[in-house]
Amino acid sequence: MELFAVRNPGPMTTVQDLGRLAFLDRGVPLSGALDPFACRVANLLVGNPEDAAVLEITVMGPTIEVLTPADIALTGADMGMTINQAPIRAWRTVRANPGEVIRIPRAASGCRAYLAVTGGIDVPLMMGSRSTFVRAKIGGVQGRGLIKGDILHRRAGSLLTRPRELPDEWIPRYAREIALRAVPGPQDDAFREGIDAFFGASYEVTQQADRMGCRLRGPAVHRDGESPESIVTEPTMPGNVQVPADGQPIILLVEQTSGGYAKIATVITADLPNVAQAMPGNIVLFERVTLEDAHRLYREQQKHLQQIREHLKRVYGL
């Protein structure tokens, strides 16, 4: 059913879900919400499966006219959402009614917000996902970001009997100085001399930050003298910290499948949402952890999600 009329799309608003794994070996990147935690919680709040399609809103948000009643929840970056000019808090649901106008102005903290709606955004499932991948024009709304005049549909789903919210203490706070935990490798042996300096240095997030990668600026990472500038092209993972010839690191994200530069370290999965929320100008520090630490922190994050699921079920029922 017709849900939203887009009056103003914002600079980069796309439909995303949790991405597609099935065609990584054919050069189709993972895609999906850059901050999967915020995406999952937004869906849980409105009563959707966690992999329902949401809007991923980057830095500045859209202005949208509501066409059908729906419960909505905004999570991730705090963007100062209003409905008919009344401020609406993030990380909780609100009923949007036909004729109302939702405005999502601009991120005050964090970089990406996620808007979930009852039933999920209805776009065709393509290669197992609804996620937009703009470079290959697949998924989402005709394989592109939203434009003025788009009509978005939602899938069927039940409206809530009362609003739901995430307890305050569980709402992530996005700092301007971000510690990212990372495990060395896969090519840490090309940086034997430079790796200690890399883990001690601070880097600034540049404007060249998108879903493909987040380019940093700071002390050049020193590659060992005998190590070649490039490596034989190999598969990449979100979180890989790639070091090109100029020594300025790039954190690879979800729209890349392979690369030919050495990677000094890899940001742990539990910290990838913090990369998604980093704004140009923010400061990033890498902190070395072991693989065992990384897996323990991943389990803790999954346990936290489970705690959220159980809390919502207990307080609000199914």
Place this chain on the structure above:
Amino acid sequence: MSGDRALLVEYGDGIDPVINEKVRAMTTLLKRNLPAGVEAVVPAYRSLSIIYDPLATTPGRLAEILHALEADSRAAEIAKAKVVPIPVCYGGEFGPDIGVVAEHTGLREDEIVVIHIAVDYPIYMIGFTPGFCYLGGLDRRLQMPRRKTPRTNLPAGSVGVAESQTGMYPVDSPGGWQIIGRTPLRLFAPARENPFLYEAGDRIRFVPIAEAEFRRLREKEWS
């Protein structure tokens, strides 16, 4: 190790048909009986990335499974590589750089075609864009530099050469290769049941076709 969700296994150093054949054998064996907790297997030139769920398995357990498979990979029958025919209309409006290639290599246009179709090219890996193949085996006589100025928009299906590589652009994209022909096939059709015609390890066989055949196939594939 490539972070906390992928095991990156290397089978040698450099771009080499023997190493890549090993990658292909291991990929086949892994996919035949996908170990618990494995979410994706991504083969490359000389390495294999195994993406896993850390809640369901450990890199140690996967390494053990790989060791066992390694013994198998010598004994097990790995099917011969599938050959995928790709019709190509060479030269003219579809291969705008064939004249430049002729000039640079000293070959006639028909000789370029004969040399280009003489080999079944192994797909070493697929990456960069959906369906983009890194192919091995280009004849030295066709090796030449990229264009000085990349084109901003190459049509999907463009077939080109650059340095030691040859390949096809599956989607409209910018590119600096010397374009010698175009295939009418849809190399990436996201809504088709199988969006791709090939996978890493297959071999690409270019088959020359005339313009009339190109137009007939193009109409059929893209309408």
